Amino acid sequence: MGVPAIPMCTRAYTELANLTAARDGMPHLRQVFTPHPVGGKTDAELAAYLVNPDPVSGKQIMKEIIDDLTVPLSADEMKTGMQSIAAGAATFGPDTADNLQEIFMNNGMTDYLPIVTPTEEKVDAMLKGTSHSPDEVLRTPVQGVGYTSARWGYTVRQVAVNAVMAGCRPEFFPVVLAMASVGPLGLFGSTTSSSTSIVINGPIRDKLNMNYGLGALSPFAQSNATIGRSWTLMGKNLTNGGIPGDTYQGGQGNNLDYNNLVIAEDEKNSPWTPLHVQFGFKPEENVVSIFGGPDIRQGHGARGAGAEIAMFDEQISFMCQSMVGGSGALVICDPLVAKRLVEQGYDTKEKLTEWVFKKTQRTVKDFRESFLASFHLYPLALQGREPYATWYKLPDDAMIPFFVSAKQINFVVCGGQANAFFQVANMSHGRSASIDKWM
C-alpha cells in the first residue's frame, strides 16, 4: 500500500500474526496486541485496553502505536530481496522402524497414530498406482499464508510419501492424487474447528472394496480408512498446515480430522442421481468430492409409511436450524430413508432439496445474532450483496430461509439398511475432481 500500517489483534494470535507477516515478506512488521478477547467486553474495558500495556511488548498501547508510526525504520525493517527457505531434511535415518516412528511423530509429521514408514521402495511401489510422472507438480508453492496452509507446493512423489504413511495401497493412489489436486488441503485452520468430508463416486468404489453398506462410516474397510487419513497427513506435511498456533487455530479441534468422513455413495441402492452426476460428471466416471464444515449429527426418521415424512420433516428442520448459518448441509441417508422419501413423492434430489430449503427457516433476529452473521455476512450486506442486504432490512420477526440456496443442500446414500436412520453433516461442497485423470 505504501503507507505505514499497524495491524492490531489480540494476544491469542501473537504467533500466527508474526508468522503470517514473515511469510508475507515482512518479518519485522510492527504489530500491536491487545488482551484477549475484544468481543464481549464493555466500552469502558475496551477504552482501558488502549491505555494499558500491550501484553506482548509491555508498552502502553497508544504510545506504542504512536512510536510505531514515527520511529525511523531499522535496517532489518527496510530489507528487501528474496529469502530462500528449506523444508528440512530430505530423508531420515538410517534408523530402526521404531525410532523413525518417534522421529516422524515428534516432528509433527503424523496424526499421532503409527504410520507406515515411507521407504524409497514403498514410495516407488505407490507410484506404480499412477501413470503420472513422480516429478509432476500438482501445486506450485506461493508466497503468503492461505486459510489452511502456508501455501507450499508438492509433486506426485511427495503425495505418494503421504499415501504410504497413511497405509494406502497403490491402487488407492489415483483417489489420493485427485484429492491432492483440488486443494487447499486440510487441516482446516479456522477457529471454528471445521473438518472435511470426502465423497467418492463411480465404479472405483467396488474396485477398491470401499464399504458403502453396513457401518459405511465406521472403520470396516482399508480403502475408506486410509484414503481419509491421507487427507490429514497431506494437509500437515505437503502444505505445512495443521500446526497449532500457526496454521491451525481450531479452538476445540475436530475428531473427524482422523478420517475426514469418507463416504462411498451406494449408487446401486440410491433412488436418486449419484452425487457426481449431479455435479456434471458422467455416471461411469470416478470422482472425488470435497466438503467442508464443522460437524455431523444423527437423525431417526422416515421409518414407515404415512407419518414418517413428518418425522423426517421435524428432525431435518431442527437439525439444520442448529447448524452454523451460511454453510451447507450434506444429508447422508440410509437406503431405507431414501426409499421412504421416494414413496412420499421425493423421487428426485431436486424436489427433496427444494423441500428442505423451504422447511428450514428462521427469524431475522436469529440470523442477525448468529455467529457468522456479524463478521462474515453483515459486511456483505453493506456491499449490497443479496440476499443479505435485503435480510438486514427486514423486521426482527420476519421469517427467512436458513440456507441461501437449495444448492447448499446435498443428499448422498449409504448404509446397511439396518434401520431408517440418516445423518446430516454441516458441510458445504467445495470442489470435485476426476479420479480417472490420475490413473
Next chain:
Amino acid sequence: MKVNRRNLLSLLGMSPALLAGSQVEADQKKKGAHSGAGSEPKILAVSPKGTPPAIQLYSMAPRASSLDGKTIYVVDATSFLGSETLLKKMQAWFQQNMPGVKTVFRKKAGGYAEDDPKLWAEIKANAYATVMAIGH
C-alpha cells in the same frame, strides 16, 4: 519488534513444529545412541514434506517524525465483535490527547478474508498511515 526464536526459524521457512534439520538430526543421533537395537535392521525414510516458496522481502513504509497534521485511517478489517467499538475508542483518544491528528473510521468491505483494493487506494490517497483491527 523483538523476534523470538520461533519467529526467526519461521523466517527460514521452518515451522515451530518442525525445527528442521537441527531437531530432526538431534532426534536421530539421540535415538541412534540409545536404541541398543543393534540387531534391528535400519532403514531410510523419505521426508513427507512439500516444497516451501521463496519469500520476497518488503520494506516497511518510511516513517514521519511526527503525527501532527496527519490523517490516520482506523480500519475494522474483519468486523469481529467489539472491533468497531475499540477503534472508535481509539479515535476518541486521539481527539482528546492528540487533536492535531485527524482519524477516519472505515470498515473493510466484503467477508473477512476478502481484499478491498478500493479502500487501500483511498487510504493511499488520503492518509499518512492506517491502524487495522484484525481480530478477535
